[in-house]
Structure formats: C-alpha cells, structure tokens
Amino acid sequence: MIIENVLTAIGDLATIQTFLLMAIGAMAGLIAGSIPGFTIAMAVVLTLPFTFGMDAVQGIATMIGVFVGGLSGGLMSGILIGIPGTPSSVATTFDGFPMARRGEPGLALGLGVWSSFFGGIIATILLVAVAPQLARIGLEFQPWDYFSLIFFALTVTASLSGGQMTKGLIAGCLGLIIASVGEDDINGVKRFDYGIDYLGEGFSFLPVLIGLFAFSQLMSDVRDRLGARKALSEIKDVSIKIEHRRALVQLVKSWINVVRSSLIGVFTGVLPAAGSSISNILAYDQAKKASKHPETFGTGEPDGIIAPESSNNATAGGALITMMALGIPGDVITAVMLGALLIHDVTPSPSFIAEQPTIAYAIFLAFFFANFLVLGLQSVVLRAFVLITRVRMYVLASIILVYCGIGVFALNNIVNDIWTLAIFGVIGYVMRNLGFPLAPMILGVVLGPIAERWLSRSLALSTDISEFFTHPWSLFFIIVSAFSIFFPLYQRDRGHKPWTVVYVPLFLLSLTVPLFMMEGLVRPGIAGLMIAGSVYLLSQAPKAIRRIQSAD
Amino acid sequence: MGALNRETIISIVLLLFCGFLIWSGQQIRIVNFGELEPRTWPLAVSYVLTGFCLIYFFQAVTGKIESFTEEGDDNPEFQGIGGFIKKYTNPIICFALYFAFLYTLPFFGTLIGGTLLVFSLLTVLGGITPGKLVLHAVIAVVSVGAMWSIFTFALRVILPRGEIIPSVMGPTPPTLPTFAQSAMGGLA
Numbered sequence: 072m073i074i075e076n077v078l079t080a081i082g083d084l085a086t087i088q089t090f091l092l093m094a095i096g097a098m099a100g101l102i103a104g105s106i107p108g109f110t111i112a113m114a115v116v117l118t119l120p121f122t123f124g125m126d127a128v129q130g131i132a133t134m135i136g137v138f139v140g141g142l143s144g145g146l147m148s149g150i151l152i153g154i155p156g157t158p159s160s161v162a163t164t165f166d167g168f169p170m171a172r173r174g175e176p177g178l179a180l181g182l183g184v185w186s187s188f189f190g191g192i193i194a195t196i197l198l199v200a201v202a203p204q205l206a207r208i209g210l211e212f213q214p215w216d217y218f219s220l221i222f223f224a225l226t227v228t229a230s231l232s233g234g235q236m237t238k239g240l241i242a243g244c245l246g247l248i249i250a251s252v253g254e255d256d257i258n259g260v261k262r263f264d265y266g267i268d269y270l271g272e273g274f275s276f277l278p279v280l281i282g283l284f285a286f287s288q289l290m291s292d293v294r295d296r297l298g299a300r301k302a303l304s305e306i307k308d309v310s311i312k313i314e315h316r317r318a319l320v321q322l323v324k325s326w327i328n329v330v331r332s333s334l335i336g337v338f339t340g341v342l343p344a345a346g347s348s349i350s351n352i353l354a355y356d357q358a359k360k361a362s363k364h365p366e367t368f369g370t371g372e373p374d375g376i377i378a379p380e381s382s383n384n385a386t387a388g389g390a391l392i393t394m395m396a397l398g399i400p401g402d403v404i405t406a407v408m409l410g411a412l413l414i415h416d417v418t419p420s421p422s423f424i425a426e427q428p429t430i431a432y433a434i435f436l437a438f439f440f441a442n443f444l445v446l447g448l449q450s451v452v453l454r455a456f457v458l459i460t461r462v463r464m465y466v467l468a469s470i471i472l473v474y475c476g477i478g479v480f481a482l483n484n485i486v487n488d489i490w491t492l493a494i495f496g497v498i499g500y501v502m503r504n505l506g507f508p509l510a511p512m513i514l515g516v517v518l519g520p521i522a523e524r525w526l527s528r529s530l531a532l533s534t535d536i537s538e539f540f541t542h543p544w545s546l547f548f549i550i551v552s553a554f555s556i557f558f559p560l561y562q563r564d565r566g567h568k569p570w571t572v573v574y575v576p577l578f579l580l581s582l583t584v585p586l587f588m589m590e591g592l593v594r595p596g597i598a599g600l601m602i603a604g605s606v607y608l609l610s611q612a613p614k615a616i617r618r619i620q621s622a623d
Numbered sequence: 624m625g626a627l628n629r630e631t632i633i634s635i636v637l638l639l640f641c642g643f644l645i646w647s648g649q650q651i652r653i654v655n656f657g658e659l660e661p662r663t664w665p666l667a668v669s670y671v672l673t674g675f676c677l678i679y680f681f682q683a684v685t686g687k688i689e690s691f692t693e694e695g696d697d698n699p700e701f702q703g704i705g706g707f708i709k710k711y712t713n714p715i716i717c718f719a720l721y722f723a724f725l726y727t728l729p730f731f732g733t734l735i736g737g738t739l740l741v742f743s744l745l746t747v748l749g750g751i752t753p754g755k756l757v758l759h760a761v762i763a764v765v766s767v768g769a770m771w772s773i774f775t776f777a778l779r780v781i782l783p784r785g786e787i788i789p790s791v792m793g794p795t796p797p798t799l800p801t802f803a804q805s806a807m808g809g810l811a
Contacts, residue, residue, distance in 0.1 A: 124778055237679045237688065241637065244672035248644065251665040258654050260661035263647055290714040299713065299748050469744035470766045472721065473737045477770055481780045486728060493721050500714060505633055523664045530658035 073203065080432035083128045084440070092125070093437065096133040097444045100140020101452040102459060104157050105148050106467075111141030111157055112407045113285045117471070119277060119411055120478030127415040127430060132437040134411045138404065139191060139441035142347060142384050143449065146183035147456050150376075151176060151311070159347035159383040162355035166368060166375030173371055176311050181318025182376040184449045186329060189322065190381035191442035193333035194340075194388020198395075199435050202424060205396035206431075209421020214532060215539050217420070218525040219548035221518055224399035226552040236559050239511045242502065246515020247522075249274060256520060257527050269487055274495075276410050278479040278488040279516055282495025283502075283509050284407075285475055289468045290500045299465040311457070313450050321373050328358050328374050329381050336382030340389020347386040347404075354382035384442070391438060395419050395431060400517065403510040410517050414482075418521075547585040554578045569616045576605035576612070630683035634676060641673040716747050732785025737767040 096118060103114030118137045122130035145160030150167035163183060170179040212220070225243060252263045253273020264271035293299040322329060332354035339350035358378035359368045368375045390405045398420035400406035412419060417430055424431040479488045499509055529538065539545050557574075565571045579601045586598035648669050651662035682688035708715065724740040731739065745759035774780040 121778065237675060237682060240675045241672065241679060244668055244675060247668045248665065248672065251668065255661040257659060258656070258661045260652050260654060262651050262661055262665055263644075265647075290717060293713050293717065293748055294711065296713060296748075300750065463749065465748035466745060466762060469741050469748065470762070472717070472744065473741050473767060474770055476721075476724075477733060477737065477774055477782065480733075480782065481774060481778060484781065486725070486783060489725055489728075493718070493725060496721070497718055500718075505629075519668075523659070526664065527659040534658055 073199070076428040076432045077199075077436065079429050080436050083429060084132060084433050084436050089129050089132050090440070090444075092129055092133045093136040093441060094444050094448065096136030097140035097441055098448050098452055098455075100137035100142075101144040101147075101445065101448060102140075102455060103137075104141035104144025105146075105452070105456045106459065109157075110284075110288065111138065111145075111159070112404050113288055114141045115404065115407045115411065116277070116281050116285055117474070117478065119414065120481045122411070122415070123481055127417050128433045128437075130415045131412060131417065131430070131434055132441075134408065135434065135437040136441045136444060138387060138408060139384065139438065140445050140448070142387055143184065143187040143380075143445045144452070144456075145383075146187065146376075146380055147180065147449075147453060150179045150183060151457075157348075159351050159386070160379065161348070162351045162379035163376055165355065165379075166370070166372045169369065170371035170373075170376070175314075175371070177314035178317050178321075178373075179371075179376055180311070180449075180453065181314040182321060182373055183380045184313060184446060185315070185318050185322050186332075186377040186380035187384040188442050188446045189329050190333045190336055190384035191388065191445075192439070193330065193381075194337050194385040195435065195439040195442070197337050198388045198392050198438065199432075202392045202396045202431075202435070205392065206421060206424035209396060209423075210425055212421045212544055213542060214525050214528040215542045216544035216548065218522060218529050219539060219545040219552070220397060220399065220421070221522040221525060223548040223552040223555065224518055225514065225522065226555040227399075227514065235506055235508055238507045242507045242509065243511035243515045246512040246517075247519040248515075249279060249512075250516045250519030251523070256524060269490075272487070274491050275479075275482060275485075275488050276516060277414065277482050278491035279495050280407065280410055280513060281475050281479055282492040283499035283512060286472070286492060286496030287499030287503055287509070289472055290496065291503060292464055293468045299468070300463055302461050302463055311453060313453065322377065325374055325377050328361070328377050331357060331361070332378040332381035333385040336385025337389035337392075339382070340386035340391075341393050342389075347383040350382040350386040351379035354378040388438065391434070395424060395434060397421055398423060398521075400514065403513055406510070406513050406517050410513075413517070543585040543588040546588070547582065550578075550581045550585065554581070567619065567622075569619055572612045572615045572619070573609065576608040579605040579608075630688055631680070634680035634683045637676040638673070638680060641669060641676050644669040645673065713748060717744060720744055720747070728783055728785065730786050732788050733782040734767065734771045735785060735787065737771065738763045741767055 099118055100111070100114050103109045103117070104111055115134060115137050118134060122133050125133065141157065142159055145155055145157035146163050146167065149155040149160040149164040150171050153164055153168040155161045155164050167179045167183060170176070225247075248263075252270055254261050254271065261271040335354045335357060336347070336350045339353060340347070355368075355375060355378045358374045359365045362368065362372070362374055364372070387404075390400075391408075394400055394405045394409055398409075398418070400409045409419060417423075417427070475492060476489045479492045480486065482488060502509060502512070532538075539549065554574075561571055561574045583598035583601050583605075586594045586601070589595065645666065648662050648666040651660075651665065653660055653662070679688065720740060720743050724736050728736050730736075742759055742763035745762060746756065749755055749759065771782060774782055
C-alpha cells in the first residue's frame, strides 16, 4: 500500500516543472534563511502568493522547498559572519564561526551542508514510517475527539509564549477572535461587522499572516535609523568554496553524532511547541556531553557544527509528522505551512493521510527531494548570499514591503486584502513592541475556524457535553491540554518548587484513564506500564521534595 | 512611564476591549437552528480572553508579570512623547507612506504607486543625496517593474492599474475597502 502510494506520488511530483519550482523555492528559502532578521516563516509566507496559480502538489512542493532551504540557509550567515540567519542555527555559530575565522570556512560550510542533508534524509525515513501509523489511529477519531485535539493544539500557545505565558494566551484568544470576524461558516451570519461590509467579509488568512509576521518584522528591522543603513555584512571574499570531500570524511567519522542529533531533531519536532530553535541547542549540548574532548567545543570543533545542523533539518521532518498525521502545527513555521496547505484546499487532519494518500505522500517525497536540491544549490547560493549581504537592510525592506502588498492582492484580486495587510502590520508591530508573542496569535487564526466547525459537528450529534469526557481520545486530549497549559510553569519551577515533583507522575496516572477505556490489549497494557512508572516516581517524590526544601 | 505602569495600562485597555467584545458578541443575530449559535463561539472566546486579561491585570498591579523592555527603553533620549516619536520615526513614516500608497492606489495604480512608494521609502530610510536619489529611483523602477511584470505576465494577475494608465485588460477591480469609501464619501 505504501509502495503504491509512493509510486503514485512520484508520478505527480516527478515533472521538470515541479522540480524547477521546488529548486526556485529551495533557493529562495536558502537566501531568506541566510539573511539575519529574515525568518523561515517569513520566507514561507512571502512565497505563498507565487503558488496560488499552481496545483496543490506543485504549490506544496514549492513551499516545502522554501521550508527546507530556509532551515539550511541559516548556517551560511552563522558560519561566515557569526550571526545566525535563523534561530535554528544559533548553535552552529558556536563552532562554525571560530572554524571559519581560523581559515577553514569551506570545511565549516561543508560540514553544515552535509549534516543538514543527512538530518533531512533520516527525518524523511521516519516521516514515511511513523506518520501513516499515527494516521491509522486518527481513523478512530470522532467529532468530539477532533475538537479536543484542536483544543490541545490551542493550549500549546501557552508553551509557545516563552516567558510571557499570560500574554501568549491573550494573543492566542485574540487570534481566535480575529478568525471569527465576518460571516460564520456554519449559519452564514455576520459577526463583529458593525454594519461595515469590509468587516462582514472577514479577514483573509494570508494578509493577516503576512501583516502580523512579515510587515511588522520589517518595521522592526528598519526602526534603528543607522542600523537600517548598514550592510548586513562586510564579507568581500566571494571565492569561498565548500569542501565537500573533507566534510564527508569527517561526517563518516562522526556518524553516531549525525544519527543521535537527527533523532533529537525528529523527536523535538514531533513535540508541539518545540521547534528547531530548541533542537539545535539540545543536540549541541548532547554532542558536547558525549564528546571525549568537550573542552574543544566553542573553538571550531567539527562535531559542534554537525550536531545542530543535523538536528534542525530533522526537526522539520518531526514537525511534519505531527502536522500531517494529526493536523496540528507544532510551531510557528508549521502553523504557516498549515495555512499554506489550507489555501491550496489541503486540510491536514487525522484522516488526511488515509483519505488523500497521493497528496500526503507527495509532501513526504517533496521533503525528501528538497534535501537533495538544497544540497546541490548551496554552492550556488553561497555566492548569492555573499552578494546579498552587501545590500543595505532598508533597500531590502522597502522592496519587500511593496511585494507584500502585491502578493496578498494576488490571492483574491481584492484591494481590501492590502488594507488588511497594512492594518495587521500595525497591530503586529504594536504587539511586538508591547511584548506580546505573535506565534500564538497565528495559531489562533489558523485553528479557530477548525475548532468551531468540530464543536458544531459534535453538538449536532449530541448536545450532551459529557460526550467530550466519555470518548477516550477526547478525554486523552483534554487531560494533555490541562497539563500542557501548566507545562511552562513546570519548566520554570522544576527543581525549585516541590509541586513539580508530582507533575509527571500525575500526568502519567491521569492518562491511564482514557487508555484503559480504549479497546484491545496494547493500550491498556501501556496504561499498566505508565501506572508502574508513576508509582515508582511517586515513591521517589518525598526524597526529591526534601532535596528541594533543603536547597531552599 | 514606568514598566509596571505600562503593563497595567495595557491590561486596562485590554479589559475595556473585552467588555466591548462581549457587548458586540451579544449583538450577533440568533438564528434558532443548529446546535451552535453564531454568537456562542466568539462569546465563549471573549469570556476566556477576559479571564486571561484579568489575570494579566492582577499580575501587572502586583508586579508579578515580567515587564517587557526593549533595547534603548531606558535611554533618556527616548522618554516622553517627543522621545517616542524619535524612537519610532522610521516605522511611523513607513506606515504613513504605506497607507498613502493604498489611499492613492485608485489613481496611481500598482505600477506607478508601487514605484513611488519604494522610492519614497528608500529616500526616507536611506537618506537624501543626489547620488542616492538616482540610485533609489533606479532601484524603485527596476524592482517594482520586475514584480509587476512577473505578476501580470507570468502569474496572470490583473493588478490595479489606476486612473492615469488606460485600462487595456478589462475593468480594474474595486480598490478601496468599504469603510474607506464611506470615509471618503463622508469627507466629500
């Protein structure tokens, strides 16, 4: 079945036009990812307008090209100028920049490029293997389960908020409100329109997204008058060559690091709210701990480049697993990707892989091929990157601002959308400056209508609210949501406050209830193991509490 | 203005906004068919939002919330209204130019309006010298010309052409949102 789906997807994907578009997307992603101040999410949203006219597979393949390109692009500026192009390449600079400064920029780039490639390939293998299995579980879902799943995704906003949990939750709710402006999907009644047609039509997703994210980011980039007039870097040497052979030899020697870091990347990507900005640092830390010479880290150690670059590309695969199999975005990039898929009438959900296997496998394969394209294009883009970094930020920002307007107009051919872009640009900029995170707001805008639709379907089947607690999967996600809301507090207080000692065992014990309610032997068996684990943790709790109290 | 004060003021503004949202939600028409009324979801979200805003308010008042500060916030140069304007000059001008571009779009169209916008942004952000003016003009013409050509000829998007370029490809789509048209009508 998998082979049949893969072959059909290859048929759809393997055209010269699609590969050309993917290559353009990958190149755009590489360049955008390599420019400090530009994010991968921004690169993806800015590419979206070009994909409106394409069919779903072509459009999505192009977006995947941008996504993978963006992840790999960050390493160039990190290694050559010491400023990570994206947060996912922060740890790459720790050893990449020192290696480049001691005269080996070609080797540093080679290690980064090939590590990214292998990280992506390992993630693809896991994506193809794991996502369909998860999706099989999704076939058991009923409307109550779907709603609780989306509710869980919304609670992730708390974790996406960094240190500003309350502000993140407020931003998430504001996103839900923005999504509910205009005609309601179910009854066709206008909401929050105040008699104004513009509001009655509601806000298109893309202008809101570009306004909140790209427009406001550009305004932040040009706020400092002097900074805006400076070139991004003063690199003069355009003759840097990637040393592929030396890098490959080193990678073979460090294969354990490659595999370990890639697995860290995939598992971090699968977890909601834990994206590549976290995985690259986790992988770096593990590589340092596992090294026989941890003292060399930070001075140009090859393993210090291999670990973050393998993991950040692998995280993309992990995030795609969650998005494709469950329909929930793990971080802001996948939230943007989810929005991109919705614009192409592709709605990832637990039943998506089973219902639309061709498109699903085309996405898997596009991710696979994108890694090869990025590998091939990196040498070409390196030259472009060196030239682009000589451009002043204000020049780039001015051109992109106009492009944003033209791009959102192309979606529906309505000038209202450009007004929406500008209005949300102001809102996004104000929120940024007041310390409100924008990622939860984006999640709210994307997931709001989906949540309302499933709530409506659930209530159409039964108005009994207890159904949400009697369906095992629904209860499962409600419990996970409850703990997810408090997860940032747990992270903050772990090791300092006694209550954190019982957080994990209580979480495990609570999850056993829905697992015991499920049919078969495997899941109740897992629940039994979880009980054993939580009992063990609880038995250790008094000792841990005493340790915390004595430390205080 | 102290950081605590700022957070408290923001929370009060948000609470007022929540009150407005709840009032607006209650004005949504009841249809009496289907199990989920059109007002239920937005009202539920508004109540939850109010709850979070109340928490935010109490955190701000008791100083429990981590105050958000930006680089340069403590710089005396940026204190007061004058300092605020000085600090945000570039974004304020950019937004003003963008809204001016949108307002004049029906007249100039995308090609001319976009070129003027890029040129204005470049000049405001990059500084004015004779050499720079020429460079900015070239960048504006080439960049917007390229974008316009790609969208018009390659992607077949009919961009607003404006009144000063004769329409050759059918009617121009409406270019102002209803609220702006109402405002213009009101002004007239």
